[in-house]
Amino acid sequence: MTLYIFYFLSFLAVLSAFMVVYSKNPVHSVLYLIVTFFAIAGHYILLNAQFLAAVHVIVYAGAIMVLFLYVIMMLNLNQETEPHKSNYLKLAATVAGGIFMIVLIGSLKGVEKIENLNAANQSAGLIKNLGQVLYRDYMLPFEMASILFLAAMVGAVMLGKNELK
Amino acid sequence: MLTNRSKVVVNKKMTFMERIYLPAIIGGLITTMKHFFRKKTTIDYPKEKREISENYRGQHVLKVDEKGAERCTACGLCAVSCPAEAITMTAGERTKGEENMYREEKYAAVYEINMLRCIFCGLCEEACPKEAIFLTDRLVPVSGNRDEMIFGKDKLTEKHFNQVDISKRQTPEVLAFKQQKQYQHNK
Amino acid sequence: MVSGYIIYKAIMVVLIFLIGLGIAAYSTYAERKVAAFLQDRLGPNKAGPYGLLQPIADGVKMFMKEEIIPDVSNKFLFILGPCIAMLTACMTGVVIPWSTPITIDGVSYPLQITDINIGILYVFGVVSIGVYGIMIGGWASNNKFSLLGALRASAQMISYEIAMGLSIIALVMMTGTISLGEIAAQQAGGNWNIIYQPLGFLIFITCAFAECNRTPFDLPECETELVGGYHTEYSSMKLGFYLFAEYVNMFISSAIISTLYFGGYNMPFIGRFVTDPNMLSILGVVFLFGKIFFFIFFFMWIRWTIPRFRYDQLMHLGWKIFIPLSILNIILTGAGILFFNR
Numbered sequence: 001m002t003l004y005i006f007y008f009l010s011f012l013a014v015l016s017a018f019m020v021v022y023s024k025n026p027v028h029s030v031l032y033l034i035v036t037f038f039a040i041a042g043h044y045i046l047l048n049a050q051f052l053a054a055v056h057v058i059v060y061a062g063a064i065m066v067l068f069l070y071v072i073m074m075l076n077l078n079q080e081t082e083p084h085k086s087n088y089l090k091l092a093a094t095v096a097g098g099i100f101m102i103v104l105i106g107s108l109k110g111v112e113k114i115e116n117l118n119a120a121n122q123s124a125g126l127i128k129n130l131g132q133v134l135y136r137d138y139m140l141p142f143e144m145a146s147i148l149f150l151a152a153m154v155g156a157v158m159l160g161k162n163e164l165k
Numbered sequence: 166m167l168t169n170r171s172k173v174v175v176n177k178k179m180t181f182m183e184r185i186y187l188p189a190i191i192g193g194l195i196t197t198m199k200h201f202f203r204k205k206t207t208i209d210y211p212k213e214k215r216e217i218s219e220n221y222r223g224q225h226v227l228k229v230d231e232k233g234a235e236r237c238t239a240c241g242l243c244a245v246s247c248p249a250e251a252i253t254m255t256a257g258e259r260t261k262g263e264e265n266m267y268r269e270e271k272y273a274a275v276y277e278i279n280m281l282r283c284i285f286c287g288l289c290e291e292a293c294p295k296e297a298i299f300l301t302d303r304l305v306p307v308s309g310n311r312d313e314m315i316f317g318k319d320k321l322t323e324k325h326f327n328q329v330d331i332s333k334r335q336t337p338e339v340l341a342f343k344q345q346k347q348y349q350h351n352k
Numbered sequence: 353m354v355s356g357y358i359i360y361k362a363i364m365v366v367l368i369f370l371i372g373l374g375i376a377a378y379s380t381y382a383e384r385k386v387a388a389f390l391q392d393r394l395g396p397n398k399a400g401p402y403g404l405l406q407p408i409a410d411g412v413k414m415f416m417k418e419e420i421i422p423d424v425s426n427k428f429l430f431i432l433g434p435c436i437a438m439l440t441a442c443m444t445g446v447v448i449p450w451s452t453p454i455t456i457d458g459v460s461y462p463l464q465i466t467d468i469n470i471g472i473l474y475v476f477g478v479v480s481i482g483v484y485g486i487m488i489g490g491w492a493s494n495n496k497f498s499l500l501g502a503l504r505a506s507a508q509m510i511s512y513e514i515a516m517g518l519s520i521i522a523l524v525m526m527t528g529t530i531s532l533g534e535i536a537a538q539q540a541g542g543n544w545n546i547i548y549q550p551l552g553f554l555i556f557i558t559c560a561f562a563e564c565n566r567t568p569f570d571l572p573e574c575e576t577e578l579v580g581g582y583h584t585e586y587s588s589m590k591l592g593f594y595l596f597a598e599y600v601n602m603f604i605s606s607a608i609i610s611t612l613y614f615g616g617y618n619m620p621f622i623g624r625f626v627t628d629p630n631m632l633s634i635l636g637v638v639f640l641f642g643k644i645f646f647f648i649f650f651f652m653w654i655r656w657t658i659p660r661f662r663y664d665q666l667m668h669l670g671w672k673i674f675i676p677l678s679i680l681n682i683i684l685t686g687a688g689i690l691f692f693n694r
């Protein structure tokens with residue numbers, strides 16, 4: 001049962017991810033991306049990480065993608081006004097994407113070693129355990145991330161201001 | 166300034182209590198709640214009818230006398246007095262055998278009031294020397310058609326067996342007033 | 353046993369779905385009646401005694417109307433919009449605890465469809481998806497007014513979701529759980545959360561008004577500026593779905609407000625008069641619905657009292673007042689917990 005759901009969700013995620021890239025209409029791309037996020041949230045639930053799934057839906061599908069959609073709806077994007085990208089940019093994008101893929105493969109190579117860490121633990125993804133892990137074992141990275149967010153927020157406010165004094 | 170209720174607009178700074186708005190919102194809620202329990206002003210029309218004035222001026226009636234003969238003699242005074250020019254008529258001469266239908270020798274063969282033009286002022290009633298036309302407390306029925314709003318004798322003349330009560334408009338005072346020649350409009 | 357469990361859950365799901373729709377249908381009637389009474393009128397009273405059959409008449413009217421799909425719009429998305437709005441409105445009801453479990457022949461039947469351990473987050477997740485119904489519908493209509501309504505709706509709902517979430521965090525800090533069933537159970541007796549979280553409640557209910565697109569925050573569909581807002585191009589039952597979803601949302605948010613802050617199915621001192629647990633849980637349903645009806649009435653009461661906000665005022669209120677206030681509320685709650693639980 002779980003296996004079939006996993007296959008279905010994976011298929012859905014990969015298919016809609018392809019459709020994000022291939023659909024001509026940017027609004028359709030965003031909607032496919034939302035479907036992808038939902039499929040990934042389904043994966044989280046299969047991994048017993050309900051909290052992560054809910055937060056994923058709230059933050060990514062519910063907030064960030066709404067803002068994406070908001071901006072795309074305001075812009076009048078169609079094929080005539082699509083900016084032509086120079087070969088320079090295309091090359092840079094290919095290189096950056098390739099490097100990102102190498103990073104991903106490199107990081108996933110080490111996963112096999114910690115495979116059976118919490119597989120049997122049903123409550124690993126519950127909010128209580130997650131909080132304890134975050135605030136006890138990974139306190140420093142967590143606080144660093146929050147400071148990063150604060151810096152980003154301040155930067156956004158500064159950029160959004162009309163005149164700098 | 167006439168009512169002493171005018172307020173001068175001032176751009177004063179709002180106090181803290183005013184700025185949190187909550188007292189104002191609660192005040193508004195209390196006001197609307199008072200209206201919730203107030204007596205409703207709606208009149209549920211077909212079931213209940215609005216109370217109308219005693220001398221209400223509604224749809225006209227052409228009176229008949231006690232024998233059932235039409236009182237109107239087609240003198241045209243009502244048409245002349247009508248400020249909206251809503252009344253038209255054609256006179257006809259009474260022939261032998263029609264004495265129980267028309268009171269005088271001359272009668273209105275056609276008598277039409279355009280209810281779309283009529284302003285229900287009651288001047289026709291005041292001008293009539295024969296006590297033939299009166300305004301009643303009946304409402305003029307509505308129609309989706311302009312032609313239907315021109316009322317002929319079929320709709321205006323009352324039936325002998327079903328006379329319309331006009332005692333509220335034809336009081337003794339009114340009769341006495343009508344006797345005085347100097348107040349007559351159309352000499 | 354397992355099949356009996358599934359049948360019981362299926363009955364519960366259908367029952368709550370029907371009750372939700374029924375209450376939403378009669379909310380339309382109640383809205384018109386309340387509006388009329390607050391304005392010294394009588395309201396609908398022709399269809400049936402006191403106009404009680406009015407929702408059915410309205411429903412028949414909605415179904416009989418001609419269905420118009422604009423030629424230029426994206427047909428699939430145009431239909432998807434109201435579907436999402438209705439779906440998300442109906443989905444939220446499953447986590448609300450209607451009462452304590454009823455025990456028959458030693459088998460306990462919980463009056464809650466599912467008590468998932470992330471109850472509040474589930475509600476938030478579903479609500480945050482709800483905005484897509486409005487956005488997709490507004491965009492697919494290919495109409496300026498619809499698009500403006502959709503943009504307003506999305507900006508408004510995102511802004512107020514933040515303040516809503518922050519006001520809930522203070523509550524979660526106090527209760528120590530995010531399961532709605534446990535939060536309701538903790539408020540047994542007169543121990544309602546409103547006593548400890550008045551500021552949080554104020555923020556939450558205001559944000560709930562904004563999330564439901566109710567006056568004074570009904571800018572996405574304000575008639576004076578945007579014709580019909582995001583549903584300008586909609587007709588027939590698709591329009592009905594949008595309007596209906598608003599009332600279902602109102603019902604659900606009333607239920608959540610009652611559960612989070614007003615004790616849910618609890619009522620103080622009732623334990624002294626009734627001791628039978630089954631009787632208590634049935635009474636609990638009655639109390640919860642009483643609270644829900646009060647809040648639905650409150651939604652309408654506010655609607656006919658306070659005029660609509662201007663859009664910049666709305667954003668100012670959401671970002672510059674409610675978010676700092678709810679952060680302050682979190683700090684105060686944290687200080688209170690430290691001080692009293694030392």
